[in-house]
Amino acid sequence: MRFSSAPAFDKLMQEVVACRRCPRLREYCEHVGEIRRRAYRDWNYWTKPVPSLGDPKARLLVIGLAPAAHGGNRTGRIFTGDRSGDFLFRALYETGFASQPESVSRDDGLKLTGAYVTAAVRCAPPGNKPLPQEFRNCRTYLERELDLLKDLRVVVVLGRAAFGAYLAILRDRGGLARRPAFVFAHGKEYHTAPGAPVLICSYHPSQQNTFTGKLTAAMLSQVFARAARLASPPSSA
Numbered sequence: 001m002r003f004s005s006a007p008a009f010d011k012l013m014q015e016v017v018a019c020r021r022c023p024r025l026r027e028y029c030e031h032v033g034e035i036r037r038r039a040y041r042d043w044n045y046w047t048k049p050v051p052s053l054g055d056p057k058a059r060l061l062v063i064g065l066a067p068a069a070h071g072g073n074r075t076g077r078i079f080t081g082d083r084s085g086d087f088l089f090r091a092l093y094e095t096g097f098a099s100q101p102e103s104v105s106r107d108d109g110l111k112l113t114g115a116y117v118t119a120a121v122r123c124a125p126p127g128n129k130p131l132p133q134e135f136r137n138c139r140t141y142l143e144r145e146l147d148l149l150k151d152l153r154v155v156v157v158l159g160r161a162a163f164g165a166y167l168a169i170l171r172d173r174g175g176l177a178r179r180p181a182f183v184f185a186h187g188k189e190y191h192t193a194p195g196a197p198v199l200i201c202s203y204h205p206s207q208q209n210t211f212t213g214k215l216t217a218a219m220l221s222q223v224f225a226r227a228a229r230l231a232s233p234p235s236s237a
Helices: 007-018 023-035 083-094 132-148 160-172 207-212 217-231
Strands: 060-064 115-119 154-158 189-191 198-202
Touching: 007 132, 060 083, 060 132, 060 160, 060 217, 083 207, 083 217, 115 132, 132 160, 154 160, 154 217, 198 217
Parallel strands: 060 115, 060 154, 154 198
Antiparallel strands: 189 198
């Protein structure tokens, strides 16, 4: 199974899939794969850490929280097989980053162009709440992705946890300009430092947010429409 056309990304994703740094998460993911949900009784759950998905030459990076227990932990692909992914990939399709508007399995033919989707934590956590140490254990993978993605112009963070994870990396690397405190708010944009990718905040497309109307499909599409404009190559005219 290949995760991208670039050997460095392949190597990194192989390390992600083999990772066992967080015993609690590994035990939980494997347990979910054993009991399964009634609707997915016929599925052979992935249960391993979930690799990222996307274009090694991406100009847009999307950072989520973690795979869903019966989504990415089942299908083996980030944001695939759950309602959060339904919202995300529809928005990416509408804005030209995805080849199709839905993602149901890792073999459904979906391709991303100019975009790369990852998460702060690569294993499904109980209650969708990773522990602080689990964020720290997984952080090196996101850091290495940031180093490999040389063409980034925009980073969209889905939710407050992804926002915090990304800013923590920038802060520790000295990549934050001196300015008032960064505050998470849907649609908020930040220029974190000269020459750095623009940071755009979005509510996470979780069922809690989409069922209550806190986040609508139109709101998410607007975020990615803005990201698409910012990610576009500068005009040669």
